[in-house]
Amino acid sequence: MRRFLVVLVLLAVVAGVAYTVGHRTRPSATTTTLATTTSTTSTTIAVTSTTATAAPCTSDAVTIALSLTGGGTGTSTFQLVLQNTGASPCSLSGTSKLQLRDANGVAMSTLTVASTSGFSDPHANLPARSVRLEVGGKAFEDASYPSIPSGAQRTCPLAASIDVFMPRTIAAVSVPAVINPCGGGLIRLSPIFS
Numbered sequence: 001m002r003r004f005l006v007v008l009v010l011l012a013v014v015a016g017v018a019y020t021v022g023h024r025t026r027p028s029a030t031t032t033t034l035a036t037t038t039s040t041t042s043t044t045i046a047v048t049s050t051t052a053t054a055a056p057c058t059s060d061a062v063t064i065a066l067s068l069t070g071g072g073t074g075t076s077t078f079q080l081v082l083q084n085t086g087a088s089p090c091s092l093s094g095t096s097k098l099q100l101r102d103a104n105g106v107a108m109s110t111l112t113v114a115s116t117s118g119f120s121d122p123h124a125n126l127p128a129r130s131v132r133l134e135v136g137g138k139a140f141e142d143a144s145y146p147s148i149p150s151g152a153q154r155t156c157p158l159a160a161s162i163d164v165f166m167p168r169t170i171a172a173v174s175v176p177a178v179i180n181p182c183g184g185g186l187i188r189l190s191p192i193f194s
Contacts, residue, residue: 054089054132059171061086062133064164066177069120069142076147077120078179079140080164082192084133092139092192093130094167100159100185101174108157110185118144124190131194142190145181156182167192 063085071077084090095114102108116125124142131139149156158180163172181187 053130054091056168057082057084057090057092057133057166058086059166059169059173061090062092062166062173064173064175066162066175068179071144071147074146074148075144076179076181077142077144078177079121079142080175082133082139082141082166084135084137086135089132089134089137091130091132092166094128095189095191096141096167097165098143098187098189099163099165099172100157100177100179100181101161101163102157103160105161108159108185110181111183111187113186113188115188115190118188119190121190121193123193126191126193128191129193131192133194137194139192139194141192143187145179145187146183147180149182153182156180157185159185 061084063083065081065083067079067081069077069079080096082092096112098110098112100108100110116127119125119142121140121142124140133139147156159177162175162177162179164175165172
């Protein structure tokens with residue numbers, strides 16, 4: 001009878017563990033260990049979440065590269081690639097601010113407009129959310145700008161670099177760029193996504 005009770009308890013515990021593992025609940029930032037022990041058996045299951053939040057990324061812990069991605073009639077596009085080169089995970093949320101600079105480093109007319117529509121990558125068209133960057137991890141921002149002069153404008157000024165102010169940061173990351181946004185430096189920029 002005692003052996004029957006031990007087997008029955010063991011079956012109930014294993015069924016409970018299987019139910020817990022099969023039916024995930026809200027992610028946790030910690031590792032959870034479920035342990036059951038009888039006189040003859042021990043079972044341990046570890047569940048670790050990868051969606052835990054991290055401190056905001058700082059300008060000195062992120063490198064940014066610009067990749068030209070093409071565009072359509074009258075519009076050019078590029079993507080900013082943000083990579084965590086720091087020593088620990090960090091998070092980004094929102095849309096960066098940009099400042100165009102000419103070949104002499106002089107600030108040019110720039111108008112950054114946050115947008116969640118019209119980008120080729122569907123992730124760029126979603127509302128802003130927190131993105132966790134593991135060490136070496138990457139996030140992205142898609143951008144588009146008018147590339148045909150309008151009105152009295154005959155040419156569009158050429159920028160040689162862009163200062164990128166990531167959300168919740170004060171210092172900019174300078175990124176080499178050869179782009180010429182028309183419309184007073186108008187750039188539509190998506191929220192940061194992964």
